[in-house]
Amino acid sequence: MKFFKLPDLGEGLAEAEIVEWKVKAGAQVEVDQVLLSVETAKALVDVPSPVAGVIARLCAAEGDILHIGAPLVEFEGGEDDGTVVGKVLGSSQVFEDHFVAGAVAAGSGLTQAMPAVRRLALQLGVDMNGLKGSGDGGLVTEMDVLQAFEAQGGSHNEVLKGARRAMAKAMTLSHQSVVPVSITDEVDLRAWRADEDVTVRLIQAIGVACRGEPSMNAWFDGDTLTRRLFDEVNVAIAVDSKHGLYVPVMENVAQRTAADLRAGLDRMIADVKARAVPREMLQGATITLTNFGAIAGRYASPIVSPPQVTIVGAGKLFEKVVFVHGEARPVRALPLSVTFDHRACTGGEAARFLRLLVDALEAPEK
Structure with missing residues (x-):
């Protein structure tokens, strides 16, 4: 299988929110066909397909916030663990999979999550035990933790997204540095x-x-x-x-x-x-x-x-x-x-x- 991962969107942007998928699993797509629209701290951006092929799986849902390098689409065929080069507005980058210290091996019986995700869960008071991960191999992602945070607080918790999320980060930076x-x-x-x-x-x-x-x-x-x-x-x-x-x-x-x-x-x-x-x-x-x-x-x-x-x-x-x-x-x-x-x-x-x-x-x- 080949994975197309969220490419570098430029301007030092580290994450983007999925606004709308333009395709579905099983669809045949062509090179440069728009796969989805994402919203960054700067603008709405259409993300085109870098290859022609059949989509086996969409790796994220509308409303999810993904970091650069997170899987977007899994294509049928190709070599195992392959990575498709992404290109948006002339900016391209190849993302390779590497072992990261802190990840728990699959089948260990423990909740699999990166240290940054565990730290986020601790800050939000979310119990990692029992969380079902949506990432590759059942890995618990940041979005899984945020969704659990919203669920456990009912209407009292709201995860900021889009322009409001960008505003909150910009105001934090201003408070810290100006x-x-x-x-x-x-x-x-x-x-x-x-x-x-x-x-x-x-x-x-x-x-x-x-x-x-x-x-x-x-x-x-x-x-x-x-x-x-x-x-x-x-x-x-x-x-x-x-x-x-x-x-x-x-x-x-x-x-x-x-x-x-x-x-x-x-x-x-x-x-x-x-x-x-x-x-x-x-x-x-x-x-x-x-x-x-x-x-x-x-x-x-x-x-x-x-x-x-x-x-x-x-x-x-x-x-x-x-x-x-x-x-x-x-x-x-x-x-x-x-x-x-x-x-x-x-x-x-x-x-x-x-x-x-x-x-x-x-x-x-x-």
Whole structure:
């Protein structure tokens, strides 16, 4: 039998969730025919077959979370213990089976599981004894433990998957590695039209502010204590959907027109709703924008997503009274919150960036 294993999906991704199988056991498939769709921390990815043949068995079910190198499909025929080379989006890797210390030999009467799986079971309070493994030779997998964890807690336990799982991991990484500091200000919107496109104006202003204070448009490597400044401003837009939080990227925003930005936003939102965001739209961000005020809230402490060093948060528009030549006048205001990684940016750099951001937003549209 030949096994096709989950190939390397690139971008340092270690796992993927099976969203939908496109084939069934017994099916005849051709080279490059799509076998299944998986969701990673970056996007939905179609996985094609690297060979032509008959599928003997699907090695995982929809909803399972698999690590790179885990068996996906068993093909009929071929040599025993063979491994089929997987290829996705030009990235390929051959996975070979090796003996791993800690695995229990089949027929020993003991529950077979790798040390990492046993550690997970211990952390979740799952009793390994009696668990039926779904892996090769009855090996208990991480998914077997997670399913047992859900079953023993009823509706109180939920294993995070998809975008929500990716968000949880990203927030853990940020908490462990970023030194966050937040500063706030308000934008006087007297120069704005009543029908002003808030999100487009925010994106344009971020482009202006980053060009004037390039240190806020950077990636920071905490291990080597190096900072890389970027010429282009690529803004990740936080989009909250029923499937979780997605952050598609708009590239080179400082060089794009308002109409082009709006068209890009419309396409982005449509892709998020359809869960069809291309992988290339989830890569290469240098700064993030979260327009949480579209839902509620004036100020926040947005979370920096490393290796980026800055995130801009826009709150809910509100009215306030200002004095002009001693006369009280009502004006609309836009609250802004900027969080920056203090390991990479000084307080002065962040304050200058915020000042440029406010100035760009208060200026009449060109």
